[in-house]
Amino acid sequence: MLNTKPSEPTEEQICQYTRAYVLDLFGSMFFADSSRDSVPAMYLQFIQDLDSLEQYNWGGVVLAYLYISLCVAVQRKTKLMSGPTVLLQHWCWSRLPTGRPRPLNDWSPNWGNPNEHEYPAFGDKWCCLHDYRQGHNWSGVSYFRNELQKLEDYMVKWEPYNALLNQIPCKLPLRVIDERGVWLARVPLVHFWIIEHY
Template sequence: MTITLQDVQIILGLLVDGLPITGRVEQDYDALCMTQLGFPFPENNRTGGRIQIRQLSRWFPNLPNNADDVEVQRYARAYILQLLGGTLFADKSNNLVHITYLQFLEDFEEAGQYSWGSATLAHLYRQLCLAVDVDGAEIAGLVILLQLWAWDRLPFLAPIMRGHLRDDIIPNEELFPPPPYGHRWRHALETTGTSMHVLTKYRKMIDMQAPDEVIWEPYPETVIRDLPAYCSSGLAIWRKRAPLLFFCVVEMYNPDRVMRQFGLKQMIPPLHSTSMELHKID
């Protein structure tokens, strides 16, 4: 089992089929900040090419009521930058975000065409590899995705949910589009029947998992059908073998190793041909 592009798009609603998040990391950071945010960051608030997220939120607090279009765009970039550094591409510093992300936020129409979902998965794959090292004590990346993925597939880990995906009435779907699948965990959760922070208990229960105790397909057609279109726009590449790119990080995406997650029969060993035949489970 693994986290796939399907999981990323359905749980988070991020685009997985688009322009790659790659390019030069080294930039003229002062010029980039001046152009995109309106001022260069002081040297004492920078660590190389990274700035403090906490300081960024202080410089861009609540948007003024009389803000013009340029100021609105700068506030939007600052907010997105906090999301990228504090959530999607979080590192172990827990308070730094790289300035280079601003190069993808100059044009908001173009920014929406980048494959943020595949870059997020590439980053998480790499961080999982580093976390299992014998000397690894922490993990970075979008760990909330890992948590929700586990809750959807391993019932013994999941708390009891109070509420459902469509409980909230959205007054204007043009301004507030329907949320992705992972949003349903926003409700109050009951954890009294779930082991919490007991590592040995988790290990034992994972070791004892039988195949029929795993939810291999938590997103049946009935679930996907009710989700907004942006949660399934990349359906055509969910089962494609391809490299995932995130700047210098290149992680191979191998959905052919987890065919059961797509309702298919797992071949042993997996077939690595681009024209592999996928056998539907009877």
């Protein structure tokens, strides 16, 4: 029997697979639209040179796309929501008591004692096992609309990461802490023709 060992991928093959992965992330996660199976060609220019990807403010671009997607969803009489809905879901779960799953174990992730570069991201707290079965599971959209209408300002946890910031040592990745100065920046978020003031 011949021992066939797979050959090492070439640099070009690695780049091709990386481009395909990034393009899939753009179309399915960051800039998803209602087509569900296509990615606009306008993003191809950004993956031609993979080294240039880090020059762009992708967080701002994704937020701009989310904001315009929310505006479109509430203005039109449609049941379609596009954009980075996972980001919106994480934001809601971290701040609003309505519709949030209950963790099966401890509420916060097991941060352990990594170094300051390896602390998990804040959203990692939702990666543990959760119980999604709640009394309102079969209530439909009207239940959630009603619960959201009843929310008062004091019920919203506007800065859920403050507990982590106040710990010594701080339990957020160093790159997040280093960018703390722009957390409350007032800047336009730009995504092609979309300009959202933030």
